[in-house]
Amino acid sequence: xxxxxxxxxxxxxxxxxxxxxxxxxxxxxxxxxxxxxxxxxxxxxxxxxxxxxxxxxxxxxxxxxxxxxxxxxxxxxxxxxxxxxxxxxxxxxxxxxxxxxxxxxxxxxxxxxxxxxxxxxxxxxxxxxxxxxxxxxxxxxxxxxxxxxxxxxxxxxxxxxxxxxxxxxxxxxxxxxxxxxxxxxxxxxxxxxxxxxxxxxxxxxxxxxxxxxxxxxxxxxxxxxxxxxxxxxxxxxxxxxxxxxxxxxxxxxxxxxxxxxxxxxxxxxxxxxxxxxxxxxxxxxxxxxxxxxxxxxxxxxxxxxxxxxxxxxxxxxxx
Amino acid sequence: xxxxxxxxxxxxxxxxxxxxxxxxxxxxxxxxxxxxxxxxxxxxxxxxxxxxxxxxxxxxxxxxxxxxxxxxxxxxxxxxxxxxxxxxxxxxxxxxxxxxxxxxxxxxxxxxxxxxxxxxxxxxxxxxxxxxxxxxxxxxxxxxxxxxxxxxxxxxxxxxxxxxxxxxxxxxxxxxxxxxxxxxxxxxxxxxxxx
Numbered sequence: 001x002x003x004x005x006x007x008x009x010x011x012x013x014x015x016x017x018x019x020x021x022x023x024x025x026x027x028x029x030x031x032x033x034x035x036x037x038x039x040x041x042x043x044x045x046x047x048x049x050x051x052x053x054x055x056x057x058x059x060x061x062x063x064x065x066x067x068x069x070x071x072x073x074x075x076x077x078x079x080x081x082x083x084x085x086x087x088x089x090x091x092x093x094x095x096x097x098x099x100x101x102x103x104x105x106x107x108x109x110x111x112x113x114x115x116x117x118x119x120x121x122x123x124x125x126x127x128x129x130x131x132x133x134x135x136x137x138x139x140x141x142x143x144x145x146x147x148x149x150x151x152x153x154x155x156x157x158x159x160x161x162x163x164x165x166x167x168x169x170x171x172x173x174x175x176x177x178x179x180x181x182x183x184x185x186x187x188x189x190x191x192x193x194x195x196x197x198x199x200x201x202x203x204x205x206x207x208x209x210x211x212x213x214x215x216x217x218x219x220x221x222x223x224x225x226x227x228x229x230x231x232x233x234x235x236x237x238x239x240x241x242x243x244x245x246x247x248x249x250x251x252x253x254x255x256x257x258x259x260x261x262x263x264x265x266x267x268x269x270x271x272x273x274x275x276x277x278x279x280x281x282x283x284x285x286x287x288x289x290x291x292x293x294x295x296x297x298x299x300x301x302x303x304x305x306x307x308x309x310x311x312x313x314x315x316x317x318x319x
Numbered sequence: 320x321x322x323x324x325x326x327x328x329x330x331x332x333x334x335x336x337x338x339x340x341x342x343x344x345x346x347x348x349x350x351x352x353x354x355x356x357x358x359x360x361x362x363x364x365x366x367x368x369x370x371x372x373x374x375x376x377x378x379x380x381x382x383x384x385x386x387x388x389x390x391x392x393x394x395x396x397x398x399x400x401x402x403x404x405x406x407x408x409x410x411x412x413x414x415x416x417x418x419x420x421x422x423x424x425x426x427x428x429x430x431x432x433x434x435x436x437x438x439x440x441x442x443x444x445x446x447x448x449x450x451x452x453x454x455x456x457x458x459x460x461x462x463x464x465x466x467x468x469x470x471x472x473x474x475x476x477x478x479x480x481x482x483x484x485x486x487x488x489x490x491x492x493x494x495x496x497x498x499x500x501x502x503x504x505x506x507x508x509x510x511x512x513x514x
Contacts, residue, residue, distance in 0.1 A: 005388035012378070012395055016402045027409045088420070113412075 030115045037063065038121040048114060054086070055110040063122065071110035078109045085118035163206045170195060171203055175210050184211060185221055189228055197273070198229045234269045234276035236314050239293040243282030249289040250304075255279060257307045274318065275311070323454050326447075329511045330458030336434055337466035338501040343434035346425075347467055347497070348490050356425075357471035361464030363425045365457065368438050370407070371400045372456035375439040376449050396439045404430045434463055445513070470496050 030050025035057060037044045048057050055078050058065050069075035076096035082105050089097070093108045112118070163171075174191045178184040188207060193199055199222050208215040222228050238258060242251050255266060258277055262270055269276040285291055288300025299310060336342050343364075350360045375396050383389045408426045411419045429435060438459050442452045473496050477483050483492050 002387060004386040005391045008382060008386055008388045009391050009395065012382075013398065016398060020402060020405060023406055023409050027413045087416075 033114050034117045035061075035114065036117075036119040037061075038119075039063070050114050050116070052114055053110055054080070054112040054114055054118065054120070055108075057114055058109060058122075065109055065122070067110055069110075073108055073111050076108065079106050079123065080109045081105055081121040081123065082107045082112060083119040083121060085116045086112045086120075087115070163202050167200075167203065168206065171206060172210070175207065179211070185213060185218065186225075189218075189222060193228050197233045197235060198231060201230070232269055232273055234274050235318075236275050236294050238275055238277050239280045239283070240277070241281070241283045241289070241291045241293075242279040243286070243289075245282075245286035245289040246291060251279075251290045253304060254290050254292070254302060254307070257304045258311075261307055261311055274315070323451060325511050326451055326513055327454050327458040329513045330455050331462040331465065332504065332507040333511055334459075334513065335462040335466060335504055336437065336459045337463045338497065338504045340437065342437045343432050343463055346428055346432055347463075347470070348493050350425075351467050351471040351474055351493050351497075352489070354468065354471045354475050357467045358464075360425045360428070361460070361467055363429055364432065364434060364463055365460035367400075367404060367407070367426070367429050368435050368460040369453065369456045371396075371403055371435055372438055372442060372452050374399055374403060376442055376447075376452045379443055380449075392443060393440075396436060400435050400439070401430050434459070466497070466500065469500060473500075 028051040032047050033050040034045060034047050035054070037046075037058070044061075046061055048061075053071060055065055055067060055071050058080075065080065066077040067075060068077060071078070073090075073093060073096075079096070079101070086107060089102070089107060090111050093111050094102075096108060097106060109120075171192060174195070175184070175188055177191075178187045181187065185207075188211070189199060192203060192207070196203070204218050204222060205215065207213075208218045222230065240246075240251055240255050240258065242255070255277075259265055262275055262277060264270055264275075264277055266277055266279055280293075283291060283293060283298075285298065285300065288298070290302055291298065291300045292302055293299075294310070294314060299306075302310070330336070333339070337344070337347055346360060350356050378395060378399060379389070379392055383392055383395065404426050408419075411426075438456050441459075442455065445455075447455055470493060474493055477492065477496075487495070
């Protein structure tokens with residue numbers, strides 16, 4: 001058996017490794033470099049051997065700089081402000097920086113090589129969050145807002161929610177109906193949506209508190225289903241079918257006529273909260289194309305001339 | 320001498336490594352959006368391709384062939400390419416910081432650029448002598464540079480006019496430009512021939 005290739009391979013690898021280690025030893029040395037760190041009015045200085053990345057030096061001196069990507073300039077969390085030294089920003093960093101950060105000299109610490117004396121400042125935002133988590137001051141049911149006072153301490157503050165008395169009574173009635181159900185949120189939201197024609201923000205806060213469900217969860221449900229809307233909807237929802245058959249029969253022109261007649265755009269609601277306009281996919285009666293729904297009523301074979309009549313019909317109901 | 324010139328011209332025109340062999344397409348598509356980066360990248364490619372060809376030829380002919388271990392030449396070439404790129408980067412960072420800022424950042428990308436490996440493999444396949452290898456390496460790299468710089472320039476001009484359809488912006492239009500350019504380069508076909 002021929003062992004030559006294996007031996008040759010190993011010899012070549014060995015030679016290359018040795019050469020690179022020698023190069024590393026003699027080329028990547030920049031002598032002693034002083035790093036000055038400012039964090040929350042606290043100055044620290046330490047001297048390191050040059051040639052390494054700033055991020056690893058900071059970590060080994062006890063500074064917790066977040067870097068979930070492990071120093072590959074892909075997560076963009078390890079931002080520090082470099083006051084002096086460190087060279088200019090690399091193209092790899094630019095994508096992570098806003099204009100303000102570029103002006104302030106923000107760099108990704110995992111991309112800054114320590115080749116000279118460096119003066120940096122660590123932004124203290126992360127430490128604020130970390131302290132809150134550590135002291136278990138975090139409550140997911142509370143609305144969050146950071147207020148930084150003069151000393152630089154951040155305190156969570158409650159945002160006041162205003163719910164008017166009559167609204168509150170109506171919603172409380174609805175909640176009491178479904179309170180004992182397993183998973184009461186969806187029926188409650190459905191009923192509230194039907195009553196108000198949309199889900200007002202303050203009522204969502206109120207429902208979350210009353211049902212003892214995290215607000216994030218309420219928001220998730222309220223934004224997931226098409227039936228719920230966070231914006232006010234008209235009493236009469238005009239849904240124009242934009243499916244293939246209706247499109248061929250001129251649904252686009254129909255939409256345009258409605259937009260002009262109501263002076264709103266697709267997806268909007270008139271100021272008097274009477275009509276809202278939206279385009280939907282096939283509603284399953286292509287024989288009547290072009291077809292549209294006003295709430296539950298089906299209007300088939302609609303022409304542009306009939307549009308004012310339809311609108312007038314529903315206006316008259318309101319007077 | 321005449322044969323050297325032929326190899327050089329063939330590597331640039333008739334056997335263009337980007338447009339005839341479709342090698343090095345990944346950095347080609349990624350960097351052909353901007354003339355300046357395309358130029359920086361291609362300077363780095365010329366440098367690395369020539370350097371690695373100069374190292375790989377002796378390794379193949381003086382070490383691998385005599386010991387009968389030419390079947391590992393792929394892996395040896397890859398290791399040599401990676402190591403020399405690493406070495407060049409160190410030297411550049413230490414002694415030529417402006418150069419490093421200009422095209423040093425492209426060097427790690429070149430380690431995995433198949434143009435570099437392909438040129439080294441062609442040297443072996445076509446049985447070039449040492450001088451011929453160097454000429455072929457420089458020619459190939461210059462050919463790659465011409466291709467990427469022309470595509471980048473056309474792409475930049477097209478974007479200035481602003482007539483590129485939305486769906487074609489970026490890689491799409493670059494592929495189309497490169498395709499038309501490759502057709503144009505076929506016109507050089509009969510000029511020079513190498514094996």
